[in-house]
Amino acid sequence: MSAPRTFFVGGNFKMNGSQESMKQIVGALNENKLNVDKVETVIFPQNLYLIPTREHVRKDIGVGAQNVHDKKNGAFTGENSAQSLIDAGINYTLTGHSERRTIFKESDELVADKTQFAIEQGLTVVACIGETLAERESNDTIKVVVRQLNALADKVKSWSKVVVAYEPVWAIGTGKTATPAQAQEVHAEIRKWAAERLGAQVAEGLRIIYGGSVNGANCKEFLQFPDVDGFLVGGASLKPEFHTIVNVHTI
Numbered sequence: 052m053s054a055p056r057t058f059f060v061g062g063n064f065k066m067n068g069s070q071e072s073m074k075q076i077v078g079a080l081n082e083n084k085l086n087v088d089k090v091e092t093v094i095f096p097q098n099l100y101l102i103p104t105r106e107h108v109r110k111d112i113g114v115g116a117q118n119v120h121d122k123k124n125g126a127f128t129g130e131n132s133a134q135s136l137i138d139a140g141i142n143y144t145l146t147g148h149s150e151r152r153t154i155f156k157e158s159d160e161l162v163a164d165k166t167q168f169a170i171e172q173g174l175t176v177v178a179c180i181g182e183t184l185a186e187r188e189s190n191d192t193i194k195v196v197v198r199q200l201n202a203l204a205d206k207v208k209s210w211s212k213v214v215v216a217y218e219p220v221w222a223i224g225t226g227k228t229a230t231p232a233q234a235q236e237v238h239a240e241i242r243k244w245a246a247e248r249l250g251a252q253v254a255e256g257l258r259i260i261y262g263g264s265v266n267g268a269n270c271k272e273f274l275q276f277p278d279v280d281g282f283l284v285g286g287a288s289l290k291p292e293f294h295t296i297v298n299v300h301t302i
């Protein structure tokens with residue numbers, strides 16, 4: 052029997068924060084008793100704050116970028132180099148967040164290229180997938196999620212450093228959370244897909260986390276579901292309730 056999957060909680064700060072608020076968030080994370088030995092905890096501040104955050108936040112919390120480029124360094128104005136992230140001790144990145152897919156028009160293929168390149172450079176990648184409201188309403192959730200996963204699988208050679216974040220777009224920042232049962236249903240399909248496409252062993256070890264209006268009050272309900280291996284938290288990650296989410300097993 053394989054080792055149990057380590058729970059993962061990510062805090063995606065998106066384009067928020069100031070020097071002062073970052074100091075407060077980092078200070079609070081450093082001072083509080085957090086279950087980080089059992090829960091892999093990673094924060095994703097905006098680029099400007101990556102290095103000071105890495106320097107000041109406790110070492111048992113990871114720091115990650117929200118986006119990364121799919122090529123080495125060079126003439127790519129405005130992009131984020133995976134090599135430079137690694138050089139600065141930033142060991143994680145998100146890819147394919149729905150805001151990148153929708154607002155910045157990132158295709159499934161580009162997300163897959165970024166994911167594979169980031170892994171090659173040594174980053175752990177939280178690869179985000181999920182359907183829009185229109186897609187859910189036309190019963191296309193699984194079709195969309197499988198399309199996004201297949202695009203990733205066409206490029207990604209090793210899945211040991213990938214965490215899949217299922218984030219239904221209609222639940223992001225809307226206060227409208229997927230029910231834990233809805234999340235479990237999709238997570239189970241993702242694991243089934245992984246078993247078929249990547250093999251049983253990869254599927255068993257693959258962490259599938261849920262994102263979309265997770266907060267301190269609703270996080271615990273997800274724990275009863277076997278395929279929810281953690282959370283990707285947006286709005287609530289900027290607030291003290293993020294600590295409650297990291298400590299979900301003990302509330």
Ligand SMILES: O=C[C@H](O)COP(=O)(O)O
Nearest residue numbers: 063223224263264285286
């Ligand atoms: O990356 C995080 C997700 O977009 C969820 O954001 P939210 O918790 O504010 O809904």
